[in-house]
Amino acid sequence: MLVxxxxxxxxxxxxxxxxxVVFDFTNGFHDTANxxxxxxxxxxxxxxxAIFMAAILNFVGAFVSTxxxxxxxxxxxxxxxxxxxxxxxxxxxxxxxxxxxxxxALPSSSSHALIGGIIGAAVAGSATHFSVLKVGGIIxxxxxxxxxxxxxxxxxxxxxxxxxWLFRGFMPAQVTTTSRWLQRLSAAFVAFSxxxxxxxxTMGVITAAxxxxxxxxxxxxFSVPDWVILLCATAMALGxxxxxxxxxxxxxxxxxxxxxxxxxxxxxSSALVIMIASVLGLPVSTTHTIxxxxxxxxxxxxxxxxxxxxxxNMVFAxxxxxxxxxxxxxxxxxxxxxxxL
Numbered sequence: 001m002l003v004x005x006x007x008x009x010x011x012x013x014x015x016x017x018x019x020x021v022v023f024d025f026t027n028g029f030h031d032t033a034n035x036x037x038x039x040x041x042x043x044x045x046x047x048x049x050a051i052f053m054a055a056i057l058n059f060v061g062a063f064v065s066t067x068x069x070x071x072x073x074x075x076x077x078x079x080x081x082x083x084x085x086x087x088x089x090x091x092x093x094x095x096x097x098x099x100x101x102x103x104x105a106l107p108s109s110s111s112h113a114l115i116g117g118i119i120g121a122a123v124a125g126s127a128t129h130f131s132v133l134k135v136g137g138i139i140x141x142x143x144x145x146x147x148x149x150x151x152x153x154x155x156x157x158x159x160x161x162x163x164x165w166l167f168r169g170f171m172p173a174q175v176t177t178t179s180r181w182l183q184r185l186s187a188a189f190v191a192f193s194x195x196x197x198x199x200x201x202t203m204g205v206i207t208a209a210x211x212x213x214x215x216x217x218x219x220x221x222f223s224v225p226d227w228v229i230l231l232c233a234t235a236m237a238l239g240x241x242x243x244x245x246x247x248x249x250x251x252x253x254x255x256x257x258x259x260x261x262x263x264x265x266x267x268x269s270s271a272l273v274i275m276i277a278s279v280l281g282l283p284v285s286t287t288h289t290i291x292x293x294x295x296x297x298x299x300x301x302x303x304x305x306x307x308x309x310x311x312x313n314m315v316f317a318x319x320x321x322x323x324x325x326x327x328x329x330x331x332x333x334x335x336x337x338x339x340x341l
Contacts, residue, residue: 027110044263055241065279074208084212093326109285112325120327123330180260206228
């Protein structure tokens with residue numbers, strides 16, 4: 001194994017940080033496509049303007065807090081297990097899954113991919129295997145990942161009901177004009193909330209790797225350095241600027257047909273759920289939450305308005321993400337171990 005403060009350990013730490021930046025970059029163009037999909041599909045924003053706005057607000061949102069980073073870095077596995085090799089293995093597995101699902105236009109969860117990778121690599125790297133995992137923390141994270149799309153669905157359904165009642169006396173043209181402006185605001189809110197939650201996941205793993213290098217393990221006092229926040233915010237913003245049109249089409253056009261008012265309800269609901277989760281330090285999936293909100297809005301029209309076949313394919317990809325990235329991360333760790341890392 002690498003010895004802390006040796007030249008080899010320092011080089012591997014630097015490589016781990018670079019790989020983490022790549023993950024944050026892929027997270028940016030993968031998940032931010034989800035954040036702006038509804039605005040693009042309703043033609044409220046052009047893809048170029050939507051991506052530019054999302055890039056800036058993702059950057060700003062990353063500075064909101066570090067609660068989610070602390071959860072990722074200290075609540076998934078025993079802090080003594082989060083070495084640079086474990087973090088590197090988890091990141092490589094998550095990057096592979098992000099790129100694979102992006103290629104097939106499947107809006108999977110980067111959060112699931114990273115957490116699955118951490119679990120798999122930590123178990124593979126520990127002599128005690130599964131006992132290294134923090135079951136309470138994992139249950140908390142899994143529940144937040146499962147409940148967030150349900151919350152998005154319910155809130156979006158109720159919100160579109162309320163908005164439909166509120167605008168019942170307006171002319172269709174007035175509703176369209178007003179809701180287009182409202183959706184521009186909600187799109188900005190989604191982009192900001194995405195940065196507040198997703199960028200922190202990478203902050204958490206980088207900080208864990210840095211602290212493990214400095215102290216031999218991650219200390220109880222888990223504090224994210226300012227340079228890590230800036231680095232992750234920048235990587236997320238740059239990735240966003242290369243936003244993925246493939247996933248925009250799946251999220252914004254293939255789940256349900258949306259009007260600007262529907263888009264406002266879906267975006268506002270998902271952004272609210274994500275922001276609450278960020279404040280509570282809960283890592284949630286932007287993909288899950290927005291998809292749940294879109295389904296909630298579509299169900300308000302009629303259940304058949306939701307293309308459940310597309311939704312089913314997405315859920316299938318989500319279910320597979322955690323186990324596949326866990327196994328892949330464990331395999332990557334085994335390869336590193338063979339080379340004496």
